[in-house]
Amino acid sequence: HLATSLPLPSERDHLRPRIDLIVFMIDIKSKYSLKNVEASLTYVDASFFLGKVCFLVTGVGRVSACSIETSAICKLGEAYCSPVLFCELELEGIQVTTAQRLLRMLQICAGHIPGVSALSFVSLMRNSDDD
Amino acid sequence: MDETVAEYIRRTVLKMPRDEIKMMLQKWGFLSEAQLESLNFHQIKDNISQEVVQLCEENSADIKQAAVLDIIYNHIYQNKRMWSVYQMKKSEEELEYFDIKDFKKKFKGRLRSALKNVTITFREYEDNAIWIRVAWGTPYKKPNQYKPSYVVYHSQTPYAFISASVLKSNLPLLCQALIVASNYHDIREMELRSHSLNSLKDIVFKRYSQNFQTHYPKSLQGGDVEPESADRRIVHENRSEKERIHRLNREVFGDGPQPKLEFAQYRLETMFKSDPKMDVLDRKEPFRCLVKFSSPHLLESLKSLASAGMADAPLSPLLTCIPQKARNYFKIREKKGLFPESFVSP
Numbered sequence: 050h051l052a053t054s055l056p057l058p059s060e061r062d063h064l065r066p067r068i069d070l071i072v073f074m075i076d077i078k079s080k081y082s083l084k085n086v087e088a089s090l091t092y093v094d095a096s097f098f099l100g101k102v103c104f105l106v107t108g109v110g111r112v113s114a115c116s117i118e119t120s121a122i123c124k125l126g127e128a129y130c131s132p133v134l135f136c137e138l139e140l141e142g143i144q145v146t147t148a149q150r151l152l153r154m155l156q157i158c159a160g161h162i163p164g165v166s167a168l169s170f171v172s173l174m175r176n177s178d179d180d
Numbered sequence: 181m182d183e184t185v186a187e188y189i190r191r192t193v194l195k196m197p198r199d200e201i202k203m204m205l206q207k208w209g210f211l212s213e214a215q216l217e218s219l220n221f222h223q224i225k226d227n228i229s230q231e232v233v234q235l236c237e238e239n240s241a242d243i244k245q246a247a248v249l250d251i252i253y254n255h256i257y258q259n260k261r262m263w264s265v266y267q268m269k270k271s272e273e274e275l276e277y278f279d280i281k282d283f284k285k286k287f288k289g290r291l292r293s294a295l296k297n298v299t300i301t302f303r304e305y306e307d308n309a310i311w312i313r314v315a316w317g318t319p320y321k322k323p324n325q326y327k328p329s330y331v332v333y334h335s336q337t338p339y340a341f342i343s344a345s346v347l348k349s350n351l352p353l354l355c356q357a358l359i360v361a362s363n364y365h366d367i368r369e370m371e372l373r374s375h376s377l378n379s380l381k382d383i384v385f386k387r388y389s390q391n392f393q394t395h396y397p398k399s400l401q402g403g404d405v406e407p408e409s410a411d412r413r414i415v416h417e418n419r420s421e422k423e424r425i426h427r428l429n430r431e432v433f434g435d436g437p438q439p440k441l442e443f444a445q446y447r448l449e450t451m452f453k454s455d456p457k458m459d460v461l462d463r464k465e466p467f468r469c470l471v472k473f474s475s476p477h478l479l480e481s482l483k484s485l486a487s488a489g490m491a492d493a494p495l496s497p498l499l500t501c502i503p504q505k506a507r508n509y510f511k512i513r514e515k516k517g518l519f520p521e522s523f524v525s526p
Contacts, residue, residue: 053417054418
């Protein structure tokens with residue numbers, strides 16, 4: 050399901066299946082994009098932040114067009130205990146790889162991989178420096 | 181043949197892309213078919229231009245013919261120049277029969293009476309456009325052929341498109357000659373500039389697709405909605421929002437391609453509105469600020485802002501009024517009155 054912002058329109062509530070993974074896409078070339086994501090995050094139920102949220106930063110290939118500091122995004126990821134992925138969707142190879150990664154995460158979040166749950170992402174996020 | 185003419189022709193040919201030289205020389209018509217056939221267009225441009233100059237030498241070309249070649253090049257590569265739009269006013273509304281010979285005579289007469297050293301060349305094109313090339317000199321110097329001004333005048337309209345040379349001091353004289361020749365009594369520069377001459381024409385002649393107010397809200401699903409992605413596994417949650425943006429875009433911009441402008445400039449002379457406690461400025465003077473939007477194709481990018489998720493729809497009327505108002509330079513001042521909003525001055 051693709052949405053431009055949260056909250057999701059209520060008229061489609063009955064048509065929506067269970068949500069296993071929320072990927073927030075941030076275009077590094079647009080400050081508006083980051084603001085939109087920050088505003089939408091407030092509408093997400095706390096239980097999602099146990100591994101079912103991920104930030105996907107696109108457009109990193111064009112270094113000169115970056116409008117957002119990567120440190121700001123990493124801070125966002127830390128604040129919400131969610132992984133941050135960087136990619137460049139204009140390159141087909143990276144597009145495919147990113148899709149495969151997200152699909153793998155989705156399989157775990159949906160409980161299709163025995164022995165691994167979404168909570169694993171949270172523990173994998175912890176930096177060894179933190180301890 | 182004059183050395184300066186030879187050099188000018190050589191440099192003009194050098195500007196042309198190699199595979200277009202033959203076509204431009206044919207349009208020029210100064211060299212015979214036989215002479216054109218004798219040219220070898222497969223060598224480096226330097227050599228081609230030398231050969232062309234030699235042939236022109238045989239035909240004794242003078243500056244007049246060289247100027248025509250320059251017009252031909254600039255007509256094809258018109259988008260390399262920056263064009264401004266001028267509008268002329270008539271005192272009476274009578275429709276006079278336009279006589280091209282009369283126009284040329286009056287134009288040349290007016291210019292030559294003020295400046296002896298000018299090169300004036302005319303060329304007519306099918307779309308009723310008259311291209312005028314003027315190379316400027318001084319009472320003591322011959323005209324500088326490398327910095328000419330170009331005027332494109334459509335005789336059935338009050339508009340002239342001018343690409344002035346760097347020597348801007350000659351502009352008033354050029355404008356004067358235009359109104360005298362075309363029987364108008366006043367001319368003013370519009371706040372409209374672009375590299376794309378055709379787009380400027382589209383805007384002032386209203387040839388682009390305009391938006392029309394629809395009084396019947398379209399409830400058809402047919403041509404209104406943007407083509408959905410073929411993959412039925414993708415569900416768009418905000419489809420009604422997308423449709424709203426699409427409808428608004430259509431209302432504002434119309435359906436067809438937009439005229440090509442490269443920038444919009446807003447000169448703000450408005451009061452700085454801040455928290456009264458901050459008191460940024462001691463004197464209550466308007467804050468002067470220049471905002472410039474630039475893009476390879478400004479109007480198309482404005483049109484795609486909302487659907488790309490980069491701006492809210494509807495867009496500010498300051499941006500969307502550009503084609504209707506036929507201007508891309510604005511001065512915004514404070515509106516003196518009940519509502520402290522800014523308004524656009526003429």
